[in-house]
Amino acid sequence: MSIEKIVEQALQDGYLTPTMEVEVGRICDNASELSIEEYMALDRLMGALLTGEVVAVPRKQFINVMEELVLTEAIARITEIEATSDTTLDVGDIAAYALNRLPPLYATTEEGANYQRQRAKTELHDFISQQVNEAISLNLNQPNDNKTPVSTKNTGNEVLQQVSNLLQVYAPNFEQKSNNLKPI
Structure with a gap:
């Protein structure tokens, strides 16, 4: 799944799951350089997390x-x-x-x-x-x-x-x- 699709899903659902977070991290780690679209999607996600529009689900509670x-x-x-x-x-x-x-x-x-x-x-x-x-x-x-x-x-x-x-x-x-x- 691409960063853009993950961000779109997080904005639609209102939460960022640990799986989504890991996938974004994996994409960022494996890419030698991110595209403008990917940076813009990450910026949208960060803004949504800061405003509370998207909530990050805690990793593990057990x-x-x-x-x-x-x-x-x-x-x-x-x-x-x-x-x-x-x-x-x-x-x-x-x-x-x-x-x-x-x-x-x-x-x-x-x-x-x-x-x-x-x-x-x-x-x-x-x-x-x-x-x-x-x-x-x-x-x-x-x-x-x-x-x-x-x-x-x-x-x-x-x-x-x-x-x-x-x-x-x-x-x-x-x-x-x-x-x-x-x-x-």
């Missing part, structure tokens, strides 16, 4: 602690691998793959974020490491022209193992006692 934990784990593992080989790994691909297989841990305050971090370190550390390692393994085995792992084919045993891992994480104290079961 955080997903799992993102920072996965990134920390992924960067540590990638650094180890890249230091000992000629391989270059994409942190974004690896983090996205792992995050798609892990539960989100949202918080709206620093206190809540600290709680989620502590909880994740005690209850989910091994699961996070496992998902990051799986993402790295898949990334290393992908052809260079397609580094984003889209899906993997799971056998029944692999799916069963993933479910078992999830149950161990979320219900570690649950035990099924065979003497309490009655035949149906």
Whole structure:
């Protein structure tokens, strides 16, 4: 989307979303020189922001602690691998793959974020490491022209193992006692 279209949309809606803001920044960063029209559109946007005609929507009022934990784990593992080989790994691909297989841990305050971090370190550390390692393994085995792992084919045993891992994480104290079961 062009700067002019983004500004037009912001003026029409009355707000500038974080996505619109990022896109304007990306265009400005990648352009060696902006056109007169682009400068005029940016000037209109700045004026509308100053007068309140357009309101900038705050970026985030919450955080997903799992993102920072996965990134920390992924960067540590990638650094180890890249230091000992000629391989270059994409942190974004690896983090996205792992995050798609892990539960989100949202918080709206620093206190809540600290709680989620502590909880994740005690209850989910091994699961996070496992998902990051799986993402790295898949990334290393992908052809260079397609580094984003889209899906993997799971056998029944692999799916069963993933479910078992999830149950161990979320219900570690649950035990099924065979003497309490009655035949149906």
